[in-house]
Amino acid sequence: MNSHRSRNHFDDLTVDHVRLCVVDLDARTAEFVRGFGLTPADAADLPGEDRTAVLTRGEIRLVLSSPLNDEHPDADYTRRHGDGVSDIALGTADAASAFAEAVRRGARPLAEPVRRGGVVTASVAGFGDVAHTFVQRAAARPSVDAAATDTGLRHVDHFAVCVEAGALDATVEFYQRVLDFRMIFEERVLVGSQAMNSKVVQSRSGLVTLTVIEPDTTRDPGQIDGFLKNHGGAGVQHVAFTTDDIVRSVTTMRSAGVAFLDTPDAYYGRLPERLALSRHSPEQLGELRILADEDHAGQLYQIFTQSTHPQRTLFFEVIERAGATTFGSGNIRALYEAVAAEEE
Structure with missing residues (x-):
């Protein structure tokens, strides 16, 4: 049904990161660092309208976000669901094209493509209140596990x-x-x-x-x-x-x-x-x-x-x-x- 060209939009998808909305950012961060051996990483490529912690180990990347005020979308998420996964972000070579193709096929757009530094993102709705953000990175993100407990x-x-x-x-x-x-x-x-x-x-x-x-x-x-x-x-x-x-x-x-x-x-x-x-x-x-x-x-x-x-x-x-x-x-x-x- 789809051409080879359109299929290429989604042939390379990876899990770029998992975004969790949390009520208590410090407690959840400590839980993942202590128990799961995740390491705090740079959050420079993320928007700054809420408190955010980026935690990594191997290819795992969790983005924990806690709203700064009751008007932020993350506050609405936690009111409705408590702590939970709000975004399964998908790595791809061309976020703008993947977004356009997904919308063409019927996905509901949430955020148009935007570039921050070397990262391009664009979001569509998935299931429930979970989004999928397409993420295009100019370079592979580094993984630094040395400071954390090695949970494997x-x-x-x-x-x-x-x-x-x-x-x-x-x-x-x-x-x-x-x-x-x-x-x-x-x-x-x-x-x-x-x-x-x-x-x-x-x-x-x-x-x-x-x-x-x-x-x-x-x-x-x-x-x-x-x-x-x-x-x-x-x-x-x-x-x-x-x-x-x-x-x-x-x-x-x-x-x-x-x-x-x-x-x-x-x-x-x-x-x-x-x-x-x-x-x-x-x-x-x-x-x-x-x-x-x-x-x-x-x-x-x-x-x-x-x-x-x-x-x-x-x-x-x-x-x-x-x-x-x-x-x-x-x-x-x-x-x-x-x-x-x-x-x-």
């Missing part, structure tokens, strides 16, 4: 996005039509009397991945319903960070005060029967409460932090991929049950 976190693996019941297919279609994403995985999860549906969309580059989840309202309300209620609509439920050694990362993060979701002992009792682990031992995984799964391409290991926000919404994931390219179908159920148990 490397880059953003994926975002888990909760949308209202009935919005899953329309959300997936938007990313396919507007940004040339592909649907690479789908799953229906039943846990007791609750259920949810999910579809995974990914950029052509393979570097931007959204797991989009909707609740099944024909079943009993569950944690996805709870997120949508507490968050005030669609939004990012969690952000997943990759590591090359999840045992080392989780050990370091726990020592720094990060709390993770628990998993029932029975999960680890059944683990040796379910998997012949390619990395780590059942004892190591059980001690740290790390989940393990596999697909046709290999194994993956993952764990989820407890939410530190009053609404119990946004949290984070640490994931190690030992070949696996999907998302741990068996662990989706385990996560669902773990979050439900924490809420109880």
